[in-house]
Amino acid sequence: MALEQFSDVVQRCQAIQDGNFSSADFDLFQTVGQTCIEQGDSAQVLSIVIDEKNKNIVRCMGWNLLEPLVKVLLKKEDKNLPHCHAILTHLLEVCSPKELLVGLLEQIEQLDSGVIAETIILLLKPLQTVLLKLGRKKASSVGMALSTLLSQMVRLPVPLSKEQEEDDVFGLCRCCVELLGFVSPFVEEIKADARDSHGMSRENELRVEILKFCMKSLCEPLLEVQLKDADTLEKSPLRDFATGILVILNSIGESLPNLLGHSILRKREVPGFLEEEVRYPKESLASMAHLLFVQHIAMDIFPAVLSPVFVMQCNMEYIEVLLSSTEESRLQKGLELYEKTLVRLENSSLPVDLLDLKTFFSVPQHVIKVMTLSPVQNLRTKGLSVFQLSIDKLNTEAKYKFFRCMLKTSGHAGVEGYIIKNIKNQTDFALKPGNGNEWFLGKHLLPLLQQVLCLPQGPETDLLHNLDRIMESLNLLRYLLIRDKEWENETGIWTELYKIEDNYLKPLRTALNMSRAHYEAELKRNKENTTGSKSPVCTVSLGSEKIPHMTPEMQTQVLQSALFTFDLIESVLARIEEIAEAKGRL
């Protein structure tokens, strides 16, 4: 009987002096003890364990009983629970904290996904008790414990909808809430140390561990989480967790504004400079920025005196991090943060020298990528609206520089068309009385127009591919000729017109004629082919599926619509020539 064996080994060990137990003793104690507990004899094990005579034995070997205890406690069978709890409590009091820590963490490290939440919640209080016993040397152990806990928690699925958060089927929300309670005494200890030594020491090891924990949490799970606001979900454990983390950061001397500005304020003579970079991962700070400015978490402890332009500079770093991802949720968060930061700025308030900063170029590039390439419609739409918002906040000179840059680098006809429309709006604005500026009128406008009014590949340019750009540029030209009177010539367009004719309008005519001839020939050939049946020259596959061939009818449609498009371009061109001729200039 296992119970008898257990009594035997314990009695034998009572006689051994000074804890010189052999490894055989250890093994036997563990194996037999485990069997007893698992069999349901925990009451008897309890009475043996609390016996004063066995104090030494329990102190040395007791922690080996953790595994079976946890297993039984997780099963939640009423009969054995109180006894097992009592054994556990006793072990926590008597055994060495270091060994208990190892034992407890072992229980957490290799968990089946089904029991992660339950085990963590069961063991948090015992872990806390053990860590508090370690006194002044606890820092690295606290760090290890937190790291182990978090790495298991991130295996839990993140609730996405309000209902999922309420139901908390996998237990992530409960774990988060309990975790805050778990770290609370350590945070208080850090605060007490700061009071006693008149200031927060950056090298306080416990503080560093808590900082690492907060940074890690900001990344996982908080960056994955979609927080619901108070109107949608009144009591949200995830919101409480996010708030808790930011409050902890603030309490341990990491002021939120300083964290926000961390990426751009690099001038620090801190020894171990690389350590600094590791301590403040950009992704975590990006998560923090999103929590603050989009979800308004902990905004009541964030000072309301920072200038919106400074906040913009800080956040651009984090927007870049988020928009560099390929995951939809991160892109969404990046766009949201960008939008919320821009909205705080007055229109036309960002000066041109900001464009020299790397992020003020790279972020719009990322937004364009989302706008043009994302398969998710919401993201494309949002990307476009944020793109326009970002243009609106630039001052006039900055807008000019930005447009020139985008026309040079975007490589996408739709984006170019959009920029050209913006140029038209800016010129229209500048022509209104009192709004004149040197950037969208006169000498600076002309180089910009030269960039706009050109065919990238001369007369061989593919007109259909570049349609958006061409139409917008013709619209702009037509607008200028109508709006700017030749005797005023505020935009300089009238003096430039002959050049534009040579460099743009003539090649465009040529291209139109060539394209039209080509497509008409294709159309004719296509109509002749509907009678015979020819096997197509090539096939197209996507993934492993072959795309069905276009029917001759579909082909005809495509060719026809191309011809209509050329008609469209032609009509605007004709109108332009009409206006110019009427003023006797062409």
Added chain:
Amino acid sequence: MAAEPTREWGDEKLKSDDVPKKDLIKFIQDNASHSFLAEQKLLGNIKNVAKTAKKEHLIVAYNQLFESKRFKGTEVEEVTQEVKAVKIEEKLKETKTDIVDEGPPKFTKTVLKKGDKSNFPKKGETVSCWYTGTLEDGTVFDTNIPTGARKKKQAKPLSFKVGMGKVIRGWDEGLLTMSKGETARLEIESEWAYGKKGLPDSKIPPNAKLIFEVELVSVD
């Protein structure tokens, strides 16, 4: 050219208490050429000159002026920066001389407690302050002063580099006029605060005038 000024006071009169230092300084400043004043170290605010110049020196200068006849209008006057900026005083700081086209400052300051009047922050230096911000109707929208049982030792004042555009303009401009230890009330017009937008997530509405009570704790 104006006629030569008359010599009102004789030596006896000058040495007596009938002619106070300030009157003497004023006379010399009004009538002497700029270069004369510069040499005699008599440029600037009368009060300050009175503090530094001894009566004997002033009498000597007065006599020298009439001997050398270096009156205003007898030499080419050079308007130099020295005339304008003899001593950096609070008054000078409030009227920003390098803003060309913006008009008067969009904030007013009332000193509630005087500072040491010698430690003024310069642009780029780090300042620390306690503050409370209210709207015109009295609503407190922000403060870093701990209330209740929490001891002040635990909380830290807000630290930042002043004059660098990190905070709203009213703060950047206002703090540059304060000296260490000063507590002041800054009333900032919305143009130098959060303007037409306000701060949607704080309680600051659009076009809000903000009132801050600020204590400048330290300057590094």
